[in-house]
Amino acid sequence: MDIFDSHTHINDLAFANDLPDVIERAQAFSVTSMLVLAGDHASLRRLQALFALTPQIYGAAGCHPEDAKRYDDIEEQRLKQALQASRMKALGEIGLDYHCQVSHLVQQQVFRRQLVLARQLHLPVSIHNRDAFADTYQLLKAAQIAEFGGVMHSFNGDEKWAQKFLDLGMYLSFSGVVTFKNAAVVRKAFLATPLERVLVETDAPYLAPEPYRGRQNEPGFTRLTLEYLANLRQISARELAAITYQNTIKFLRIKS
Numbered sequence: 001m002d003i004f005d006s007h008t009h010i011n012d013l014a015f016a017n018d019l020p021d022v023i024e025r026a027q028a029f030s031v032t033s034m035l036v037l038a039g040d041h042a043s044l045r046r047l048q049a050l051f052a053l054t055p056q057i058y059g060a061a062g063c064h065p066e067d068a069k070r071y072d073d074i075e076e077q078r079l080k081q082a083l084q085a086s087r088m089k090a091l092g093e094i095g096l097d098y099h100c101q102v103s104h105l106v107q108q109q110v111f112r113r114q115l116v117l118a119r120q121l122h123l124p125v126s127i128h129n130r131d132a133f134a135d136t137y138q139l140l141k142a143a144q145i146a147e148f149g150g151v152m153h154s155f156n157g158d159e160k161w162a163q164k165f166l167d168l169g170m171y172l173s174f175s176g177v178v179t180f181k182n183a184a185v186v187r188k189a190f191l192a193t194p195l196e197r198v199l200v201e202t203d204a205p206y207l208a209p210e211p212y213r214g215r216q217n218e219p220g221f222t223r224l225t226l227e228y229l230a231n232l233r234q235i236s237a238r239e240l241a242a243i244t245y246q247n248t249i250k251f252l253r254i255k256s
Ligand SMILES: [Zn+2]
Pocket: 007, 009, 037, 093, 203
C-alpha cells in the first residue's frame, strides 16, 4: 500500500530535530509520498534540503493569506524562480483567511495575482480557505481554475459547498478534521464527493486526527485518516489508498 500525504509541512521547525525519524515512521505507515508546502524563504530552503533525503517528496510554494502584506513584485519573482525546480509541483498554499487580521482586500489581490501566476506556469494550486467560502469560490470561478487545477486543502465545508467546488473541477482534500467528533457536516460532504476527486492529507504539524487530536501531527498519521475515510465509505483502506494516490499523482502531474 502507498499513501500520498497531499499537504504537509515537515519543513516546519517543529520537525527540525527528528526529521529522519518522522520520514521513517511515515514509511512504516505506508505514507511513502508527500507534498510539502513552503510559505516563506526559510521554510522554502528547508523544503529544498528535503529533496535530497527521499525521492518521493515533492514541493509547493506560495504566499499564505496571513502573509499577504509581504507579497510584491520581488516576492513574485522569487516565487516564480523557486517554482521552476522540477520537484516543485504546485503553487500554494494560497487563498483567503478571514479569521486573521490582514485586510480582506489585500488578501484578495494577492490571491488573484497568484492564480494568474499559476495559470502562466501551468501549475495546480493548493487552496487555504478559512471563514471565506463565498469569496474563495468567486475568485476560483473567475480564474477558471479547471484549466490549471486546484484542491481545497483540509476541506471543512458542508455538502453544498463541496458540490460547488467540485463543479469548478476541483479536488477536495480531507485531513484529520473529518475524524473530529463535531465534524458530522464534513463527513457528509466526504460521502457526497466522488472518489476520483478525493485526496488525503495531514497538514502536519497541525490537525492531528483522532485519537491524537491536539498532539503534534505528522505525515504517518495520514494512514489513520485514510482508514477512517475508507471505513465511512465501506471500502478497504488499500483501495482508498490506491485511488487517492492516483488522484494526487494526476493532480500534481507526476509521471509514475
Ligand atoms: Zn497547510
